[in-house]
Amino acid sequence: MTTPSKFTVALVQMRMGPDPEANFASAIRHIREAARRGAQVVCLPELFRTQYFCQREDLKLFDLAEPVPGASTAKLAEVARELRVAIVASLFERRAPGLYHNTAVTLNADGKVAGVYRKMHIPDDPLYYEKYYFTPGDLGFQAVDTNAGRIGTLVCWDQWYPEGARLTALQGAEVLFYPTAIGWHPAEKDEFGQAQCDAWQTIQRAHAIANGVYVAAVNRVGHEDGDILGNRAAGPGIEFWGGSFLADPFGRIVAKASHDAEEILIGEIDRTLIEETRRNWPFLRDRRIDAYAPITQRFLDA
Numbered sequence: 001m002t003t004p005s006k007f008t009v010a011l012v013q014m015r016m017g018p019d020p021e022a023n024f025a026s027a028i029r030h031i032r033e034a035a036r037r038g039a040q041v042v043c044l045p046e047l048f049r050t051q052y053f054c055q056r057e058d059l060k061l062f063d064l065a066e067p068v069p070g071a072s073t074a075k076l077a078e079v080a081r082e083l084r085v086a087i088v089a090s091l092f093e094r095r096a097p098g099l100y101h102n103t104a105v106t107l108n109a110d111g112k113v114a115g116v117y118r119k120m121h122i123p124d125d126p127l128y129y130e131k132y133y134f135t136p137g138d139l140g141f142q143a144v145d146t147n148a149g150r151i152g153t154l155v156c157w158d159q160w161y162p163e164g165a166r167l168t169a170l171q172g173a174e175v176l177f178y179p180t181a182i183g184w185h186p187a188e189k190d191e192f193g194q195a196q197c198d199a200w201q202t203i204q205r206a207h208a209i210a211n212g213v214y215v216a217a218v219n220r221v222g223h224e225d226g227d228i229l230g231n232r233a234a235g236p237g238i239e240f241w242g243g244s245f246l247a248d249p250f251g252r253i254v255a256k257a258s259h260d261a262e263e264i265l266i267g268e269i270d271r272t273l274i275e276e277t278r279r280n281w282p283f284l285r286d287r288r289i290d291a292y293a294p295i296t297q298r299f300l301d302a
Helices: 020-036 059-064 071-083 158-159 162-169 189-211 271-278
Strands: 008-014 041-043 086-096 099-107 113-118 143-145 149-154 175-179 214-218 221-224 239-243 245-247 252-256 263-272
Touching: 008 020, 020 041, 020 071, 020 263, 041 175, 059 245, 071 086, 071 099, 086 149, 086 175, 086 239, 099 149, 099 271, 113 143, 158 175, 158 189, 162 175, 162 189, 175 189, 189 214, 189 239, 214 263, 221 245, 245 263, 263 271
Parallel strands: 008 041, 041 086, 149 175, 175 214
Antiparallel strands: 008 263, 086 099, 099 113, 143 149, 214 245, 221 239, 245 252
């Protein structure tokens, strides 16, 4: 049986409110709409079940975590089977007492778990206190097969690291999904906002070019103060900048969302274009793998 040259993906850019169950229901509605529009793989934003709770350190918020597989993956598996779509879902994983991860689960179109990826790079910045909640991933970078194609999933802060993109692409991923929660500090937006957003897009377009793959950045949108059922974080909150996009192996933006609205982006992954681009830009062929050992060191002191 001949493998189709193309498959269709959907990037769900959505708002999150204070009620986790309402957010989950909204995500399912978006998945249904994406499937209706022809999507074969649907990716949700990072930690889509709640508002972004890492804006503060609060012991009680560990109660949001759940087992993987667990209730959320079971519900999403039903939807995947019904619609015959693969789903990438980012969840707050409770692995064991006191051990938690920021985890992306890929469910195949038959509802079975195709892959589990635990976020490798964990930030610790003002309003992004993720090191308090998440243990760094220990499953490595990985690509998995879905009914539509072979995909790789990384998460948010991972998107700044070329090593993660490269190691995932080297396992045959045709598209790299980055479920994301990134936005502006209100006090910084006027001075740095455009530059920050441009840098975020540029680094991921560079991953697409350097590896000859598609890159899908899937962000949330809207202002959030970390409200979880009425329990808000102090401070000005974060304005999540949306701007989700799909870049092709040339780094061209083939689909892009607005900065202020919920949207479902639909895009094609063209295997022929991946092959063609890599033939003309053979970066994987010309890598000097014999010379890269020092990359495993933290810093090369003089």
